[in-house]
Amino acid sequence: MSGSSSIKIEKLISSLHGWFGEITWWPGYADEVMIGAILTQQTRWENVERALEHLKKRDLCSLDAIIRADIEDIEDAIRCTGFYRVKAKRLKALATHVVKSYGGVDNMVGLPTGQLRSGLLNISGIGDETADSILCYGLFRTSFVIDAYTERMVRCMGITEKRMDLKNLFEEILPNDNHCYRQTHAHIVEYAKEFCGRKRCKDCILVSSNG
DNA sequence: GACCAGGTCCTTG
DNA sequence: CAAGGACATGGT
Incomplete structure (x- = not known):
């Protein structure tokens, strides 16, 4: 069964590349991407961008600043992303880990x-997902991101592998090239946002389950 | 007002 | 292990 999944995913990757071409997705310096990766948990990206602007305005958009800042100030800046209390704690934990373990990004x-x-x-x-987002988009590693959209999309195609198996499938298929990883994940999200509703896919031009 | 959003953790069965 | 709830604001 994993063989047919591989074929489907291969087709998906090349179809999406033909459909969208090169797109720019999640630019930014490493600290900003890492912070954004936490803020975007279960949250629309537009709200994350607003929160990032708030953080920048207050000079809080870096791991060093997050470590020094009062938790309340972080909460205020990121309130518009929801779950702001847990996310503020998570940002503190991430910044502390990076500085304590490595001395910085x-x-x-x-x-x-x-x-x-x-x-x-x-x-x-x-x-x-957050770890892979940080690795792929913040640190330019070949670590493929599986998110809710990716899962929805492959389910649509009749692929039933679990999340980590899916990640491995994509990583076996893609060339060992960060650019390909970020493009492919971006394509999937952009396509799924448009066509794959939570309940059902609207019009799966690219993803018919018959191949 | 209902439902959803680029998750993760904790508790239960 | 799978399923369900908590975390919370903002847009449709």
């Missing part, structure tokens, strides 16, 4: 992706 560049991923997953409030 710059010192993470030489370390293997697997080691960084384990470190991130040990932080309370960072799960698989």
Whole structure:
């Protein structure tokens, strides 16, 4: 069964690339991406952007600043993303981990992706998706992000693998190139936002379950 | 007013 | 292990 899933995913990747071409998605410096990765948990990206602006206005959009800031100030800045109390704690935990373990983002560049991923997953409030987002979009690693949209989309195509198996499938298929990883995930989200509702896909031009 | 949003953690069965 | 609730604001 995993063989047919591979074929479907291969087709999906190339179809989406043809459909969208190159797109820019989640630009920004590493600290900003890491912060955004937590803020976007179960939250629309537009609200995350507003929160990032609030943080920047108050000079709080860096891990160093997050460590020093009062928790209440962080909460105020990110309120518009919802779950603001838990997210403020998660930001503190992330910033503390990066500084305590590595002395800063710059010192993470030489370390293997697997080691960084384990470190991130040990932080309370960072799960698989947030860790992979940080690795892929913040640290330019080849760690594929599986989110709710990706899952919806592949279910639509009759693919039944679980999240981590899906991640492995994508990583077996994609070339070992960060650019391809970020493009593919971005394509999936942009397509699924438009066509894959929570209940059912509207008009799955690219993802018929018959291949 | 109902329902959903680029998750994660904790508690139950 | 799977399922359900909590966390919370903002948009449709």
